[in-house]
Amino acid sequence: MTEAAAIARARGPITQARLAVDFRRIGLEPGMTVLVHTAMSRIGWICGGARSVIEALLQVVGPEGTIVMPAQSSDLSDPAGWCDPPVPQTWWDTIRASMPAFDPRTTSTRGVGTVAETFRTWPGTLRSLHPQVSFTARGPRAADILSSQPLEDPFGVVSPLAVLNQCGAYVLMIGTGWETCTALHLAERLSDPHGPTFEDGTALLVDEERRWVRFRMPQTNVERFPAIGAKLDGQAMLQHGHVGAAPSRLFPVAQAVDTAVEIWSLPSPL
Template identity: 65%
Template sequence: MTEAAAIARSSGPVTQARLVVDLQRLGVLPGMALLVHTSLSRIGWVCGGARTVIESLLQAVGPDGTIVMPAQSSELSDPSGWCNPPAPESWWETIRATMPPYDPHLTPTRGMGQIAEVFRTWPGVRRSTHPQVSFTALGPLAADILATQPMEDPFGTHSPLAALSSHNAQVLMIGTGWDTCTALHLAERLAEPDGPRFQDGTCITADGERRWIRISLPKTKTERFTLFGARLDGNALLRHGHIGSAASRLFPLTPTIRMAVQDWSRQEQSPQSDQ
């Protein structure tokens, strides 16, 4: 969305004071641990842009709260699997041989939006170790939430998502759809711990040297996120409102994951699950 379009959808400049009020009305409280998904353009024309949104989130949760965002860097994957756009096959070996290794401080996010990218570089923000699907966090719980993220099970029982669940975190979706709800990957892993996998590659630093490594990752079915979310939208667990002009949701992570696990486990056991 262009800046002109953002102005057109706004009744006036969206300020930090307004955003804080909107967050409070939705149910964001001091001391909360929040996993945040945001679309800056959906909020409208924000005075100060991504910086203002981040400062509003930090003000709303206060010094005892913790903000977490996905910080995915999908380019650190095997070029044979790239499709948007695809890389010519003649380039693959060169990409594998020369791609810079993952660095939590230097590797940018990809496809996460302006707010997630600005948050990545925010003073004091920590980042987890996974080269493809890391998380960033700021607040008292940041170190604990990001402490572990297994290379071949980045969304499972020892992931930042599981740690967020153990801290009774809330999920805040500002102008984003269910198809991008990273939290639901934890439900996938719990519902199908032995589910199908695919082979990928990535670039890391090990023992001080750059290395291209092969990894096995769980397959995901994000198409079912939207179907589950449509049912969840009518549930009392969710609070709906607007942050600026963006339709937004706030909901507790743990009971939502529990519902998704029950739903998807039943589907896997049903003979109609593949129809």
């Protein structure tokens, strides 16, 4: 949505104060640890843009709370697997040879929105070390949440998502669909720990030298997330509301993961 379109649709500007009120109404509280997904364009015309969203989140959870966001950089992957858009096969070797190595300080996000990218550079924000599917966090629990994210199993039992699952964290989805719910990737790993994988690659610094590194990643399937979301939407633990004009949800990571694991672990019908 263009800025002009957002202005035309809006009844008035969305301020930081209004965002804070909406976050409290949906159930966000001081001291919470919360994984946030945001479609900023759905909120409306925000005075201050992404900065106001982040400042309102930090204001509501307070100094004892921890904000977490996805910081995916899917462009740091093997070009042979690119499809949105693909590149000619004749380019692949050049891309592999010249792709900048992942740097948690400077590698930008891709496909996770303006709020997540702004949060990546926010003072005090930390980042996990996975080159493709890292997370960022700010707050007292940030270092523990981001401490370990294995290259070949970034969503499994040793990962930021696993820590969020164990520490009573919540997910806040602001105007986003269930296909964006990163927490459900943990449920995929728990329900099928030996599931299919695929070969990938990226540029990494190894002993201070840039190298092209090949590895295997778990196959994910976000197409089945909306069906889980439909079940979760009717549960009492999930709170619905609006942030600006954006339909939003707040729910505990652990209960969402448990529900998905229970369903996905059932035997397939013959």
